[in-house]
Amino acid sequence: IGEIQRFLRDDGTIKVSRSLKETNQKIRQKKDELSKEFGRTPSISELSEAMGMPKEELVMALEANQQPQSIYETVYE
Amino acid sequence: MNNYMKVEFVAKSENESFARVTVASFIAQLDPTVDELTEIKTVVSEAVTNAIIHGYDEDEEGRVVLECEIKNSEVELRISDDGHGMDNIDEATQPLFTSKPELERSGMGFTIMENFMDALSVTSEYGKGTTVIMRKKFNQNQPTCN
Amino acid sequence: MNNYMKVEFVAKSENESFARVTVASFIAQLDPTVDELTEIKTVVSEAVTNAIIHGYDEDEEGRVVLECEIKNSEVELRISDDGHGMDNIDEATQPLFTSKPELERSGMGFTIMENFMDALSVTSEYGKGTTVIMRKKFNQNQPTCN
Ligand SMILES: Nc1ncnc2c1ncn2[C@@H]1O[C@H](COP(=O)(O)OP(=O)(O)O)[C@@H](O)[C@H]1O
Ligand SMILES: Nc1ncnc2c1ncn2[C@@H]1O[C@H](COP(=O)(O)OP(=O)(O)O)[C@@H](O)[C@H]1O
Ligand SMILES: [Mg+2]
Ligand SMILES: [Mg+2]
Numbered sequence: 353i354g355e356i357q358r359f360l361r362d363d364g365t366i367k368v369s370r371s372l373k374e375t376n377q378k379i380r381q382k383k384d385e386l387s388k389e390f391g392r393t394p395s396i397s398e399l400s401e402a403m404g405m406p407k408e409e410l411v412m413a414l415e416a417n418q419q420p421q422s423i424y425e426t427v428y429e
Numbered sequence: 430m431n432n433y434m435k436v437e438f439v440a441k442s443e444n445e446s447f448a449r450v451t452v453a454s455f456i457a458q459l460d461p462t463v464d465e466l467t468e469i470k471t472v473v474s475e476a477v478t479n480a481i482i483h484g485y486d487e488d489e490e491g492r493v494v495l496e497c498e499i500k501n502s503e504v505e506l507r508i509s510d511d512g513h514g515m516d517n518i519d520e521a522t523q524p525l526f527t528s529k530p531e532l533e534r535s536g537m538g539f540t541i542m543e544n545f546m547d548a549l550s551v552t553s554e555y556g557k558g559t560t561v562i563m564r565k566k567f568n569q570n571q572p573t574c575n
Numbered sequence: 576m577n578n579y580m581k582v583e584f585v586a587k588s589e590n591e592s593f594a595r596v597t598v599a600s601f602i603a604q605l606d607p608t609v610d611e612l613t614e615i616k617t618v619v620s621e622a623v624t625n626a627i628i629h630g631y632d633e634d635e636e637g638r639v640v641l642e643c644e645i646k647n648s649e650v651e652l653r654i655s656d657d658g659h660g661m662d663n664i665d666e667a668t669q670p671l672f673t674s675k676p677e678l679e680r681s682g683m684g685f686t687i688m689e690n691f692m693d694a695l696s697v698t699s700e701y702g703k704g705t706t707v708i709m710r711k712k713f714n715q716n717q718p719t720c721n
Pocket of ligand 4: 624625680682683685
């Protein structure tokens with residue numbers, strides 16, 4: 353139980369940026385799995401159900417690995 | 430870092446989760462912790478739900494306006510509606526007070542906003558509308574992990 | 576299903592990603608596929624980047640306005656700025672045309688918008704500003720399994 357409590361506490365204090373990136377990787381895996389299974393890309397609701405995650409969190413996490421595409425980096429790096 | 434956005438949307442309950450993501454993705458620039466973001470999303474839900482349900486009785490002609498301003502590490506949220514308004518703000522903001530017990534509302538909306546934010550102010554005029562302003566400082570303590 | 580939102584934000588490049596998530600979470604109501612959502616986010620990026628970089632030269636006094644309307648299964652996006660505007664829209668919308676080659680822009684923004692959306696219209700006045708309107712129908716094909 354102490355372990356779980358520590359896990360929960362750590363989970364709450366990690367930065368959103370890191371949490372979203374980790375979730376993003378899991379979503380990508382799940383998306384590939386479902387695409388193979390269905391023979392087409394899954395819808396947002398299918399993916400959110402498969403991930404056990406609300407649509408809104410899915411949408412935010414989907415953006416997480418897009419950051420390097422931001423014009424800031426395109427223009428200034 | 431300073432930034433500003435304003436979003437306006439139809440008073441439909443579907444837009445509560447839209448409002449939550451919108452604010453969350455704006456605040457994400459400050460790279461808060463998961464807990465801090467969850468708290469902000471909760472107060473946005475409470476204030477937006479109040480505007481939709483109490484302000485407009487879910488009348489889809491109603492428009493909710495949500496502004497978010499970032500000044501250095503402080504966030505100010507302003508949620509307003511031109512709906513029914515209230516005549517007794519002191520009573521309305523008491524814990525457990527609800528004017529819609531039939532909807533199984535908890536009456537804890539304002540109490541939650543007060544607890545999760547550093548400052549809360551409510552202005553309202555009966556028949557005119559309501560504005561809720563909340564403030565919170567982020568990144569008070571340096572990140573412990575990352 | 577009908578719905579409407581309007582968001583206004585400072586012409587800062589950080590807000591490009593904010594605009595993408597805002598539109599994506601609004602459109603999520605139509606239950607698009609992940610790929611459809613990616614396409615919509617791409618056109619939002621192109622139009623918002625243009626407003627910030629070409630319309631305002633990243634002047635943070637500038638405000639970008641993004642409206643999104645859902646009518647049944649059709650989405651209309653309107654992105655506008657009160658920036659520099661253009662005097663030759665035909666030339667500007669040609670593939671590979673860019674007025675800022677020094678920024679390594681590809682000149683493909685309008686071409687991408689045209690390809691990913693069902694309809695694109697651009698209005699602009701030199702010295703006044705620009706409005707881009709795009710439309711797309713979703714869920715053309717019913718889901719095959721569910
Ligand atoms: N935007 C608003 N417009 C009109 N009345 C409001 C608004 N927000 C809150 N109220 C009033 O304040 C009361 C308390 O709000 P709250 O603490 O969120 O509890 P609840 O929403 O569960 O009733 C509401 O029942 C309502 O009477
Ligand atoms: N919002 C805008 N305000 C002023 N000029 C614009 C705007 N959007 C596009 N333009 C003009 O149209 C040209 C082509 O745009 P685009 O196809 O997106 O290519 P790029 O952004 O790579 O230059 C730009 O280089 C610019 O001159
Ligand atoms: Mg409430
Ligand atoms: Mg462009």
